[in-house]
Amino acid sequence: MSDTTKNEYIQHKSRRKFLKGLAAGVGLIAMPGKDASASVWEEFFQKHFRELSKDELKVVIGRLEKEYSKKFAKQVTVKTTPPIEGVLYGYGLDLSRCIGCRRCVYACVKENNQSRDPQIHWIRVLQLDKEKGVDLSHAEHYYNPEKVPEKGHFYMPVQCQQCEKPPCTKVCPVQATWKENDGIVVVDYNWCIGCRYCMAACPYGARHFNWGKPGLPVAEMNPVTHYLGNRPRPKGVVEKCTFCIQRTREQPGRYPACEEICPVGARKFGNLLDPNSEIRYLIENKRVFKLKDDLNTQPKFFYFYAT
Amino acid sequence: MKNIWNFFAGTLVLISKGSKAYYCWVLFLLVLMAIGASAYVHQLNEGLIVTAMRDQVSWGFYISNFTFMVGVAAAAVLLVIPAYVYGWGPIKEFAVLGELLAVSAIVMCLLFVTVDIGHPERFWHLIPKIGLLNFPQSLLAWDVVVLNTYLVLNLTISIYILYNLYYKREPNHHFYTPLVLLSIPSAISIHTVTAFLYNGLGARPFWNSSILVPRFLASAFCSGPAFMLLIFLLVRKYTKFKIKDEAIQKVAEIMAYAMFINLLLLGAELFKEYYTDTIHLASVQYLFQGLHGHSALVPYIWTAMIFNVTAFFLFLIPATRRNNITLVIGCILVFVGVYIEKGMGLVIPGFIPDTLHEIYEYSPSGTELLLAMGIWATGLFVYTMLLRVAIPILNRDFHVADDGVGSYIGDQMFLIQQKPEEEPESVETH
Ligand code: SF4
Numbered sequence A: 001m002s003d004t005t006k007n008e009y010i011q012h013k014s015r016r017k018f019l020k021g022l023a024a025g026v027g028l029i030a031m032p033g034k035d036a037s038a039s040v041w042e043e044f045f046q047k048h049f050r051e052l053s054k055d056e057l058k059v060v061i062g063r064l065e066k067e068y069s070k071k072f073a074k075q076v077t078v079k080t081t082p083p084i085e086g087v088l089y090g091y092g093l094d095l096s097r098c099i100g101c102r103r104c105v106y107a108c109v110k111e112n113n114q115s116r117d118p119q120i121h122w123i124r125v126l127q128l129d130k131e132k133g134v135d136l137s138h139a140e141h142y143y144n145p146e147k148v149p150e151k152g153h154f155y156m157p158v159q160c161q162q163c164e165k166p167p168c169t170k171v172c173p174v175q176a177t178w179k180e181n182d183g184i185v186v187v188d189y190n191w192c193i194g195c196r197y198c199m200a201a202c203p204y205g206a207r208h209f210n211w212g213k214p215g216l217p218v219a220e221m222n223p224v225t226h227y228l229g230n231r232p233r234p235k236g237v238v239e240k241c242t243f244c245i246q247r248t249r250e251q252p253g254r255y256p257a258c259e260e261i262c263p264v265g266a267r268k269f270g271n272l273l274d275p276n277s278e279i280r281y282l283i284e285n286k287r288v289f290k291l292k293d294d295l296n297t298q299p300k301f302f303y304f305y306a307t
Numbered sequence B: 001m002k003n004i005w006n007f008f009a010g011t012l013v014l015i016s017k018g019s020k021a022y023y024c025w026v027l028f029l030l031v032l033m034a035i036g037a038s039a040y041v042h043q044l045n046e047g048l049i050v051t052a053m054r055d056q057v058s059w060g061f062y063i064s065n066f067t068f069m070v071g072v073a074a075a076a077v078l079l080v081i082p083a084y085v086y087g088w089g090p091i092k093e094f095a096v097l098g099e100l101l102a103v104s105a106i107v108m109c110l111l112f113v114t115v116d117i118g119h120p121e122r123f124w125h126l127i128p129k130i131g132l133l134n135f136p137q138s139l140l141a142w143d144v145v146v147l148n149t150y151l152v153l154n155l156t157i158s159i160y161i162l163y164n165l166y167y168k169r170e171p172n173h174h175f176y177t178p179l180v181l182l183s184i185p186s187a188i189s190i191h192t193v194t195a196f197l198y199n200g201l202g203a204r205p206f207w208n209s210s211i212l213v214p215r216f217l218a219s220a221f222c223s224g225p226a227f228m229l230l231i232f233l234l235v236r237k238y239t240k241f242k243i244k245d246e247a248i249q250k251v252a253e254i255m256a257y258a259m260f261i262n263l264l265l266l267g268a269e270l271f272k273e274y275y276t277d278t279i280h281l282a283s284v285q286y287l288f289q290g291l292h293g294h295s296a297l298v299p300y301i302w303t304a305m306i307f308n309v310t311a312f313f314l315f316l317i318p319a320t321r322r323n324n325i326t327l328v329i330g331c332i333l334v335f336v337g338v339y340i341e342k343g344m345g346l347v348i349p350g351f352i353p354d355t356l357h358e359i360y361e362y363s364p365s366g367t368e369l370l371l372a373m374g375i376w377a378t379g380l381f382v383y384t385m386l387l388r389v390a391i392p393i394l395n396r397d398f399h400v401a402d403d404g405v406g407s408y409i410g411d412q413m414f415l416i417q418q419k420p421e422e423e424p425e426s427v428e429t430h
């Protein structure tokens, strides 16, 4: 959402007053454990990410880094790198190359600190019949042969399509999810109330809920995180692919983990606003299609056949 | 201020008194509520993983119940229209019974939503100005607004009327009549907005149909009055409150029409899906026939269909409509039928098959069932308490004592079998 709307939401004064009153009231009734109490209350009263002033943001990040570092016994950083001017990310996926090995799925899990148990995958690879083409109703979700690719099949990975017109953000009752200026749709895990309306609205099954407490092994935790991306999530909130916001927004940027790992180079990533980028070349020169184009969600995830 | 306190203290004394049946009923509800509460504590500790919901079917039994209860809440008040049009006697009495039912139903709605969300303690994010309510973009934000408005409106009307009657004043109809009239469009609005909530999702073809709103309203006009009728019959039998036969007959007749429209709209929907036979048929097929060997909902929806059609005929045929036994059977059939059809039958197939055409079969877990039972008990408890106060007040059995401070209680027992005066239980003789 744009800055003008953002400004409308800023009503610091009335809110502070209310929150102070509420804090006093609630505080009297139930005090959490002595040492935990301060940060628990801070977390409870934390404002929406986009309404935090610079100083408030610093405090929040400090608190989170301390909490995560202690929990995972390593130095964890939580970045808040903003979008880069003049960048709109786009993703290309070459269906003629993908062999369905699911390496991207697991690279993503590792990079983005998804819960191992209960299992959360941001990427779902579908096995389709060559005879039937892109027909989701005949997709096999849990194919598990000795060796891929299997004869007569092709594979189609699906993840968040970073829609230009995302139905998921429109429906969120508390604006806990929104589209950033570089086109990435993000979630504030500290603001999401866990109503799951966005999951009902997403046409691509791209949003995942933390049904239970995320199981993230200490040793496997990736300590380089972004507030809107791969930082550890609490239970009861929604999460999704962010095009590896913690990597792609850096300068010099890094590719998303899924594109880096792909053994056959089926994945392409780049800046849609840069006329010389590879992704622009693909869109202009290959046969490209978008999934469920008829819904007018305008995905920035392009499927194509290079050969 | 003092008067309000005295009124409140009086109602507390009143609800502590009653017959054995009343005590047993209340105790029974309290036990169920306690069970529900402990299920909720369990769910809070473990997370929603104790439910059977998963990413594929991300809303389940709680939201199904919520959807159904919105219909009950809406229709309870809509009965004020016929009461007014046909002049069934003082409109305020019908309005009060209906509005109190609406209040209880909305309480249940709010509870069902609360137990469904992952972070209920973040409720304040929904308060405009303080949190960040996504109004007017999100239909859920609309729902928050209309449901709370409706709750406040109904509480205001009923408390205003009851409070004045308690102090032996005639409630000012210039004040309450406009509010009662306002509650009619707002009853329609809560159900419309709730239907839009599903309707507006392009991702879910099963819900993305323009007759969803009329279908919702038609079925609400069946289930809400069915419950009201049962309450009317009970209240008439076990308290001193009088309700004319004629009123009951009219309600049953209205339900027959509403059920006809409901079935007609369903038929239109089925025709469209089956005749065009696109891939969007999958959800309907799953619901009515089963899909790829998955058929968990099939027995339920057919039960609902049989119940609804049977009830339609029971209400349509004057003889069965006038017979109290078939009338009660009809009401129960409608209530259960619509509960299945507009609850699980509406919500779950929206998710099956899911957006990537995976089929995950959902049926509520034990925790979900216990918790939902607890919320139903809470709703019934609230309604019982409200009626315990309202009915004696409307009967002039509970009002301020002559000293102007204490209260007079003429109805110590509440629930006891009343002697039929003018044969309300008349059996059909031709
Ligand atoms: S794919 Fe789904 S989650 Fe991603 S932006 Fe589109 S609607 Fe939102």
Ligand code: SF4
Pocket (backbone or CB within 6 Å): A171, A172, A173, A174, A175, A176, A177, A187, A191, A192, A193, A194, A195, A196, A197, A198, A199, A237, A238
């Ligand atoms: S689950 Fe969270 S992000 Fe999704 S709609 Fe609800 S509050 Fe918004």
